[in-house]
Amino acid sequence: METIVVKKEAPLGWIYLNRPDRLNAINQQMIKELRQGIDEFLADQEVKVIIITGNGKAFSAGADISQFKELNGYTAWQFAKSGRELMDYIENVNKPTIAMINGYALGGGLELAMACDIRIAAEEAQLGLPEINLGIYPGFGGTQRLVRLVGKGKALEMMLTGDRIPAKEAERIGLVNKVVPLANLEQETRNFAMKLAEKPPVSVALIKLLVNQGIDLPILAGLNMESLGWGVVFSTEDEKEGVNAFLEKRKAQFKGK
Numbered sequence: 001m002e003t004i005v006v007k008k009e010a011p012l013g014w015i016y017l018n019r020p021d022r023l024n025a026i027n028q029q030m031i032k033e034l035r036q037g038i039d040e041f042l043a044d045q046e047v048k049v050i051i052i053t054g055n056g057k058a059f060s061a062g063a064d065i066s067q068f069k070e071l072n073g074y075t076a077w078q079f080a081k082s083g084r085e086l087m088d089y090i091e092n093v094n095k096p097t098i099a100m101i102n103g104y105a106l107g108g109g110l111e112l113a114m115a116c117d118i119r120i121a122a123e124e125a126q127l128g129l130p131e132i133n134l135g136i137y138p139g140f141g142g143t144q145r146l147v148r149l150v151g152k153g154k155a156l157e158m159m160l161t162g163d164r165i166p167a168k169e170a171e172r173i174g175l176v177n178k179v180v181p182l183a184n185l186e187q188e189t190r191n192f193a194m195k196l197a198e199k200p201p202v203s204v205a206l207i208k209l210l211v212n213q214g215i216d217l218p219i220l221a222g223l224n225m226e227s228l229g230w231g232v233v234f235s236t237e238d239e240k241e242g243v244n245a246f247l248e249k250r251k252a253q254f255k256g257k
């Protein structure tokens, strides 16, 4: 891999965006390699949680602007589509994902973080969708995902001004889940990830599916999916273990079956 570093530390799988001299700008190669890195961890039963972060001072400053000069109408569409499809893929994987935002998360970098389930940011990080200042607009899903996370008013403000906001403000508006000093970021993220890694994987996968698919459905369809999914969780060994452990006053040991 040229643009990312993949590190297995079971039950965690770490992916480091690794173009620090370009502030981890996302090029076509990185889009391809991120998909490979994610797939490697999805196939690995020992990896329960995937964490994406950046090497150097940025999480990612967005799509690689130096590639934009070569784009025409058709290739721009294809480039945006390939980035956006990667984000769709990441959002819908059946293992929990965490974006550990170590610094700038801008444009496509923020769009990548928004495709993850949880965002934990360093106090020093800055977040934004500055594409408008390039005479374009967000192209990796930002126009749709930001509004779902923070509501229409704040989403429009961020996209129309292109201004960056500090991590604390991002936490206040619901864009990040947690903010910690940079020095504690890795440990806090690891603690959070370990908590998720202990949860029953079938419940995890179904909660993700119900939230991600349900949000775009008429509520009755989503509610019916929720009820139907109960038939699936109640057919798992983990459900028996969870209920027995509660009744026997002990900690459940989930096996993912």
Ligand SMILES: C=C(C)C(=O)SCCNC(=O)CCNC(=O)[C@H](O)C(C)(C)COP(=O)(O)OP(=O)(O)OC[C@H]1O[C@@H](n2cnc3c(N)ncnc32)[C@H](O)[C@@H]1OP(=O)(O)O
Residues within 6 Å of the ligand: 021, 022, 023, 025, 026, 061, 062, 063, 064, 065, 066, 104, 106, 107, 108, 109, 130, 131, 134, 136, 137, 138, 139, 140
């Ligand atoms: C999905 C879509 C459409 C998109 O994401 S479009 C891109 C949206 N992102 C942006 O507009 C952010 C662009 N970057 C910046 O504004 C500034 O780099 C920041 C983030 C404010 C940081 O500023 P500084 O700390 O002064 O660092 P700066 O010197 O600019 O960056 C370091 C290097 O990374 C390069 N770089 C930073 N962001 C880049 C990007 N998105 N694409 C390509 N190169 C980038 C930058 O050109 C510089 O290269 P060089 O050393 O050759 O001059």
